[in-house]
Amino acid sequence: MTSYGTIPTSSSPPGTNVxxxxxxxxxxxxxxxxxxxxxxxxxxxxxxxxxxxxxREAMARVKTNIAYFSMNxxxxxxxxxxxxxxxxxxxxxxxxxxxxxxxxxxxxxxxPLVVFGRLISDKVVLIVLAVLTIFVLLFTGATTExxxxxxxxxxxxxxxxxxxxxxxxxPDEEAAGLLRSAxxxxx
Numbered sequence: 089m090t091s092y093g094t095i096p097t098s099s100s101p102p103g104t105n106v107x108x109x110x111x112x113x114x115x116x117x118x119x120x121x122x123x124x125x126x127x128x129x130x131x132x133x134x135x136x137x138x139x140x141x142x143x144r145e146a147m148a149r150v151k152t153n154i155a156y157f158s159m160n161x162x163x164x165x166x167x168x169x170x171x172x173x174x175x176x177x178x179x180x181x182x183x184x185x186x187x188x189x190x191x192x193x194x195x196x197x198x199x200p201l202v203v204f205g206r207l208i209s210d211k212v213v214l215i216v217l218a219v220l221t222i223f224v225l226l227f228t229g230a231t232t233e234x235x236x237x238x239x240x241x242x243x244x245x246x247x248x249x250x251x252x253x254x255x256x257x258x259p260d261e262e263a264a265g266l267l268r269s270a271x272x273x274x275x
Contacts, residue, residue: 126156126157126159126160128160131157131160131248131252136252136253136256137251137252137253138251138253139251140250140251146250148254149249149250149251149252149253149254150246150249150250152254152257153248153249153252153254153257154245154249156254156257157249157252158214159195161245161248161249162194162214164241164244164245165238165241165242165244165245166187166190168237168240168241168244169183169221169225169234169237169238169241170183170187171237172230172233172234172236172237172240173225173230173233173234173237175233176228176229176230176233178228178229179225179228179229179230179233179234182224182225182228183221183225186217186220186221186224186225189217189220190217190221193213193217194210194213194214194217197213201213222234222238
């Protein structure tokens with residue numbers, strides 16, 4: 089007999105709902121964390137590429153694009169390093185552990201990081217994780233592969249950032265302010 093207004097009970101074991109809820113929250117946080125990155129289609133739009141007219145314009149583009157596509161560029165660099173470590177299993181395991189730290193501390197963090205009562209900015213977290221990842225990986229014996237993959241990642245990011253025009257990058261006020269401050273003065 090069923091009565092209205094009662095709370096239905098689950099027929100599954102008690103721990104199962106907690107596990108499903110945890111997985112559901114983790115999936116939601118992954119979606120939110122990856123939501124901070126810009127759409128890949130916007131990043132690689134072929135109509136948004138062109139040679140800069142001067143070195144100053146190229147540097148302004150690099151500054152703006154790195155700020156705008158920072159999450160995408162980090163993902164590109166991490167994929168390049170990952171691919172370079174496929175033939176070094178120890179380095180790959182260490183890299184995967186570091187990736188777990190990246191996911192927890194950079195990509196999926198939904199509130200500011202506070203350490204010893206101090207607010208830690210995203211830039212500081214990014215720099216510390218990058219240096220820690222490189223430092224730990226250098227002790228695994230794949231120094232040449234790691235350094236060459238980092239060089240390739242830097243070149244890929246800088247070339248993309250210099251060639252990607254910034255005239256159509258202003259979906260929110262923060263980005264619009266960044267674009268105004270990073271664009272070269274008009275002549």
